[in-house]
Amino acid sequence: MIDKHLMKLRARDDISAEEEQALYDALGEVLHYPADHTFITAGKELDRSTLLLEGILCRYKDLSDGERQITELHVAGDFADLHSFTLKHLDHNVMTLTPAKIVQVPHERLKRITEQHPHLARVLWFSTNLDAAIHREWEVSLGRRSALQRAAHLFCELQVRLGIVGLATEHEFALPLTQVDLAECLGLTSVHVNRVLKELRERKLVEFRSSRVAIADLAGLRRVAEFDPAFLYLDKRAR
């Protein structure tokens, strides 16, 4: 059931059979959520974390004028809110962008992992630090990259992250988001996202339509985005 999560972890470190079992033992209830469903609200006390099995989630914050900023996208195999284990409540909301299948992991069982499996605990710690690395890369995009580069960079990031769990090739992947969703990731208006997507299409770099990303020229796309996958920590080593 958590094969994609294991793929993600094992791309970064060795996970023993015993540790794999400890993870399985930590699993709780499996749930199916519809699209556009906010299932974690900022400030609310949490006693379990959410491991995404299928679909796409996002973390987001709302502003007073109705604007929204998505701070991270989550794909299958990601813990959406592992950080709630130490934070106890979150500073942001989490919602589904597509229909999603998730499995809950009670914090009580995560606590046991920190007590009985220090290495696995460090790997989980690593994985929250990986989320922070993604945040940092988004800060760079939002602060310093042009609209075209931001969009290109996001597609590059998703191609790698989905590739790790077998959901993307060099040429394409499914991405059932709207242009509004993308705009909320990129700090742009959906109108401008539309124009940027048009330019990426005309430059024969990438095509985003009918819920798919078709990459015409991955090298060119990465060049435009100045994409360096180092921030995704794909080197496998002891954590």
Next chain:
Amino acid sequence: MIDKHLMKLRARDDISAEEEQALYDALGEVLHYPADHTFITAGKELDRSTLLLEGILCRYKDLSDGERQITELHVAGDFADLHSFTLKHLDHNVMTLTPAKIVQVPHERLKRITEQHPHLARVLWFSTNLDAAIHREWEVSLGRRSALQRAAHLFCELQVRLGIVGLATEHEFALPLTQVDLAECLGLTSVHVNRVLKELRERKLVEFRSSRVAIADLAGLRRVAEFDPAFLYLDKRAR
């Protein structure tokens, strides 16, 4: 020596005398760095973390055109790169913005903490998750807030964070940064930062000059920034 770090941790959870001792036992060499000194470079293997005792540090990424984005500021009491414990190398650089006094903490000794002090390990994990929360708030600023709001929000954040370690009052705190430094935090040009600071001054909200922030109207400043300190997790509870 690490009293400010303990103040920071104890604002979020209880730290026992035994845990405090474990932290002291983990300390290594104390170093003094000059201002504008990059002492951690992206990609370089690390075997120790850096606890800031005095001064201001920043994490930053450089872009090909010479632009720079600062992704977080660090104040006394912060671990600047505790996340390198699980990441092993970083995706960003770390530099001093002022002269700084730091103490190194070998990863080997942090590993021992994860094995012998699970609760303290969770508190340290929490503290890297707090950095991620700050990243998210910056994403919101960079993606959705106006230049004026971004600057106001940063001052509010620093007032709280410095206040926790006794380095800020409701009315003022030392901040020996240049307008160029601020611009690199805020995703703006230094020219525009200058205009924004002028407006904050004219609106009688906050004055930034000669290395100090003088807050004329904290409530008004927070209103302009739409500042909510919840993302700093100041509620004390078991982690």
Next chain:
DNA sequence: CGCTGCTTTGAAGCCCTTCAAACCAGGTGG
């Protein structure tokens, strides 16, 4: 007293937003 780094100000321009409306595909119901 002149250098250096930082701050301040002005003028022009551009990237992205705003506002508005048309277009399009998929699903529903008469």
Next chain:
DNA sequence: CCACCTGGTTTGAAGGGCTTCAAAGCAGCG
């Protein structure tokens, strides 16, 4: 089976917030 509705996409025109370029002002210091 088409008319209609709805959510999403596309395009145009005008405007604004921030950048760019340029230069002057200013404080600290050797």
